Amino acid sequence: QKEVEQNSGPLSVPEGAxxxxxxxxxxxxxxxxxxxxxxxxxxPELIMxxxxxxxxxxxxxxxxxxxxxxxxxxxxxxxxxxDSATYLCAVNLRGSQGNLIFGKGTxxxxxx
Amino acid sequence: EADIYQTPRYLVIGTGKKITLECSxxxxxxxxxxxxxxxxxxxxxxxxxxxVNSTEKGDLSSESTVSRIRTEHFPLTLESARPSHTSQYxxxxxxxxxxxxxxxxTRLTVT
Numbered sequence: 001q002k003e004v005e006q007n008s009g010p011l012s013v014p015e016g017a018x019x020x021x022x023x024x025x026x027x028x029x030x031x032x033x034x035x036x037x038x039x040x041x042x043x044p045e046l047i048m049x050x051x052x053x054x055x056x057x058x059x060x061x062x063x064x065x066x067x068x069x070x071x072x073x074x075x076x077x078x079x080x081x082x083d084s085a086t087y088l089c090a091v092n093l094r095g096s097q098g099n100l101i102f103g104k105g106t107x108x109x110x111x112x
Numbered sequence: 113e114a115d116i117y118q119t120p121r122y123l124v125i126g127t128g129k130k131i132t133l134e135c136s137x138x139x140x141x142x143x144x145x146x147x148x149x150x151x152x153x154x155x156x157x158x159x160x161x162x163x164v165n166s167t168e169k170g171d172l173s174s175e176s177t178v179s180r181i182r183t184e185h186f187p188l189t190l191e192s193a194r195p196s197h198t199s200q201y202x203x204x205x206x207x208x209x210x211x212x213x214x215x216x217x218t219r220l221t222v223t
Contacts (some may be wrong), residue, residue, distance in 0.1 A: 007161075017181070031209070032209055032210075032211075034211050034212075034222045041151075042216075042217075043202050043214040043215060043216055044155075044202075044212075044214050045214070046211045046212070046213070049211055051156060088155070090212075092209060097160075097168070098208055099145070099157065099160060099170075100206075100211075100212055102154065102155045103154075105154065105155040
């Protein structure tokens with residue numbers, strides 16, 4: 001079983017809609033969770049981090065964490081074409097020597 | 113503003129050449145990493161370091177080697193490049209249990 005799983009997409013949403021990106025992870029005691037955005041041909045950039053259950057909002061982005069369900073999500077409100085990218089979920093799993101484990105990423109396409 | 117620097121940005125080199133990809137960070141981070149990523153594919157961790165004189169192999173077997181003589185510097189070396197090494201190489205750094213900061217990457221093409 002893959003330790004950090006994401007739907008590879010592509011996820012296509014119209015401009016102005018809410019994009020919902022999901023990630024599940026295998027280790028119930030994981031403590032640190034991150035969302036990265038990666039434009040084609042570029043390196044990943046950190047957009048959100050979340051450490052405790054609940055929601056964390058930053059501008060148009062909201063990260064949601066449910067440790068009991070081993071589930072972390074990213075919502076993008078008022079999606080823009082510039083949000084079109086691959087979104088990587090990363091989790092600090094127990095037994096990973098403190099290294100982040102990345103999912104394969106979900107490709108998001110926002111249509112004008 | 114980038115605090116982690118990779119050079120060169122692009123490199124085209126012939127088979128059998130020795131190459132070194134440079135990575136430096138100015139954030140004082142203890143941990144540094146090298147990832148390999150093919151276009152449209154997932155990140156693969158190939159090397160990491162906890163600090164000076166510490167190097168570990170990652171999840172993906174790689175013919176490259178790394179060294180960590182100074183905190184800020186984590187170069188990756190390929191003794192004899194092959195076309196199968198063609199890929200993007202991403203360097204990153206972090207404090208322990210903190211998010212990674214990535215460099216701009218080196219796109220390597222071996223002909």
